[in-house]
Each structure stands twice: as structure tokens, then as C-alpha cells.
Amino acid sequence: MDELLSFDDTLELLGEPFVQNALIACAVLGVVAGLLAPLVVSRGMSFAVHGTAELAFTGGAAALLVGLEIGLGSVIGAVVAATIFGVLGLRRRERDSVIGVVMAFGLGLGVLFLSLYDGRSANRFGLLTGSIVSVDGTNLWVLGAVTVLVLATLLVVHRPLLFASTDPDVALARGVPVRALSLVFAVLVGLVTALAVPIVGAILVLSVMIVPGAAANRVTASPVLATLLAIAIAEVSLVGGTILSLAPGLPVSAFVATIGFIAYLLCRLVARLRGRAPVRA
């Protein structure tokens, strides 16, 4: 148990360039993931995000096998997945099964690619559970570029996207291109998911793409406040999780997921305590 929470070497490790890279990556990822998370939750896209992450894993595994940049592979995998989900499954019920089918096949391929790969086994495991060592200078540039792209897109589509995500029928009636926006949003989610995969791992992408939004939506109905709170939770989880993981030398994702979960429970508790007061405060 002592190994789980030890800080003896933390300060020393914080001086290492690879740690600093990882912290910058986490801070940037926290902003974009937090921006998208409340909308992901409003749109009921948790399963789609999970599916996208698994296909980012497949893309990364394929890249590993053929000797390409893993980050590039996961971006391609995630964007392909997001596009498939965006095009095929606009109806919520259908979307669910489409994601299940595509994800199963994608995971199968990923497992195949990994078993064919005979390089370092740490690379294999890293894709699934994440690792801060995987963040290098190139990753930071990719991360920065994608972040700028996501921010610029959100600046343009932000209002119609909120309309389409929270009130789709009336948005459609008011002439919002709901279908096109659903695709745009799916691609944004795909990009951010792909960035999160190397850091927190494919199986724990949910902890940065869903948990902050689910927690924030519990305590505020203001779209702006929900977004700010989601960013804050994502930041605390990612940056805090990274720092805590340093000395024990354990995967970042375990700490990120735990902090996110605690934040979610706290938000539920706050909502519950407030719920005892009259609802229409």
C-alpha cells in the first residue's frame, strides 16, 4: 500500500524533461477533453467514445506492426471509427448496435496486430493502459495542432452544436444542419480520443472524455459553467493523476480514473444535498 502513495522521488522526477512533456500534454488534453465532455454526455455518446477509443487502439496497433508512428495510427483509427459511427448511427438505438459490431471487429484486429508484433512488450501494453513515457516532442506538436483545430472548429459551430446536442428536434426545425454537425462532432471526439489513448490508454479514455462531463452535468445546468467545471475536473484528474503516478511508477490511467471517479461522486453528493431544497431554486 505504501507503494501506491509515495512522494519521495516526485520532486526529482518533476525535473525530468519526459515528465514535463507529459504534464504539458495532460494540461492541453484536459482543456479539449473538458470542452467536449458535457456535450458527449448530453448526446448520449459514452459508448461511441468507448468504441472510438478501441479503434484508436486498433490503429495504434496496426502502426506499431508496420513501424509507423503509433500516434498517427491511433488518430487514423479513431477518426475512421468516429466517421463510421457518425454516418451510420444517427438514431440512438441503431447507433448502439453499430458501435458494438464495429468495435468487436476492430478490437479483434487490434489483438491480431499486437500478437503479430514482436517488438518491446511495453509498447503493446502502453496502448491499452497508457504511459507517460510515450509522450515526446513530436506528440506535443501533434497535440498542439489538434487542439488548435478543435478550438477553432468549436468557435465556429459552438452554438448550433449546443442546440443540436440538447434540443435536436427544434434545432432541426430551425434549420440547424443536425446531421452534418453530428459528423463534425464525431470527428472532433475521434481526434481528442486519439490524443488521449497514448496517455491514459484505450480502455480508460472514458475517464477523461466522459467522467468530467457526467460529473459537471450533475451539478449545473448552465452550459458555460458545465464546460468550465468539466475542464477543471479533467485537469485535476490528468495533471494530478500524472504527478501521483510518478514516484510509485504506476500507470497514469489508474490515478486519473480514480480522481475522476471521486470528482463524480462528489458532484453526485452535491446534487443530492441540493436536491433536498426546493427544485426550483
Place this chain on the structure above:
Amino acid sequence: MSQTAAPPALSLRGAGLRFGDRTLWSGLDLDVSPGEFVAVLGPNGSGKTTLIRVLLGLLPLSEGEVRVAGHVPRRGSPEIGYVPQQQPLDPDLPLRGRDLVGLGLDGHRFGPGWLRERRTRRERVDRALEQVGGTRYAGAPVGRLSGGEQQRLRIAQALVGDPAVLLCDEPLLSLDLSHQRTVTRLIDERRRAADSAVLFVTHEINPVLPLVDRVLYLVDGRFRIGPTSEVMTSEVLSELYRTEVDVLRVRDRLVVVGAEEHDHHEAPGPRDVLAVGGGA
């Protein structure tokens, strides 16, 4: 029946709509004056909602012309207010009452425009909320409001752009009687105060009976337009449904009997017998 010389708020000329070889309706001529209330009735699948979609600028006519406030309708036009039927909303939806109303004003607009005009935007949203008596729940999560409160906000959402025409698509569905009254009262107040024309799609004429100036009744491509007393008769409805239909007046309500076997049974609800008893 305020038929004046003012240009119509909404006009259809020889309008027709076809999907493949199926004609929903054709040769439809309709002028709705400012301040006029027109109820659109008919069984499921007769093209009532499709007519709304045409007027919203979402669907082009197969033939004929359509004008709303003098223009060909386009997506997101501020001249058109749209009130949908009440729908269940997720209680954790991150949207407050004032956000829902604000989206009616500029939710369709791209770009970072919220930085400009922030103040006027806020004032307009406040005014719309006030008009429907919704100021109290401006800050409440919309998903936690009752159906009636949500519909009040829906009306504010439709009014916030100061529309010349209100298109209402079954706004009373699944509301209880007192909320039905509130919603119809608010719509009526608006058309009197601002002379907005109202096109009101409903399967249930009774809740709006006192407001209705004219009725457009659609059945399988056949239709009839006229004052309630001329359209809602046994003869006219029998002709439209091509079967024997009786329209009875029970106190101040209309009861239609016999249209049921021609209904399309697409959705549950009292579509065949219009309001026997307490309504809804």
C-alpha cells in the same frame, strides 16, 4: 376572421407535395392574415407536419408557391416561431430555461457572435420569459421542469425572435387540461398583442375551438378550408373520409364519430374520436 387588406402573413398558391408517386396534397391555396388562427386537422399521415416543414423552409414544394411574411421561407428565419410538442428531456441536460429560449433566438447561427449583442440578447430572452410567465424558472434545468412549464419555455423560445408567424405542431399533446389552457392562452395573447398569424396543427380541435378562425382539414390528399362551422360538419367530413362520419356538438365541444377505420394507427392517442369527455 380578420380578413383585411393587409398582405397575408403566410400564403400557399397551388401548393403540392409528392414523394415518389404518392401525392400528399396538391392544389392547396391558403392565405393566413396577420392575427388569424388556423387549425390544421386530419388523421396521421395526411401531411400536417410535412406542411409545417414546408413553411419552415426545410422541404421544397413539388409544385406551387409558398411565402411566409412575404418571403420564400428559409431555415432559421426570425419571422417564424416554432412550437413543438412536449417531449421528455433528460433531467441532467446541461440547459437552463433561459438557454433554451436563447437558442430560439440565435441557436442556428454559426460563429462566435455571442460576444457581440450580448446585452440585447439578454434583454430579449428576459422579455420572452416574462411574456410567458417563465421568469421564475429561467435558471432551472429544463429537464427537471414539468411538461407544462417546458411548453411555456417552448413558447418563449418561439416568441423571442418576434415572429410574424407561429407554427405550432401538436403543442398540447401529453399536457393535462390546465396546462393545455395555459399554452393556448399564451398563443392567443401573442396573436392579439403582436398580430402574429398562427398555424396550429392538432388532432384535437376542442382545446382551441374558441380561438380558431378557420380550419384546414386534410385527409388522404383531399382537403377543405373554411370557418369551423363550415368544415366541421357531418357532410364535409363524410366527404373527406369517404365514409359516414358524424359531427356532434355536445355543449361547447365537437365530437367526431366514425373516422376511426380510416385512421393510420401510427401513434397511440385519441386520433379517431376527437375529444369525448374531459379531453386528452
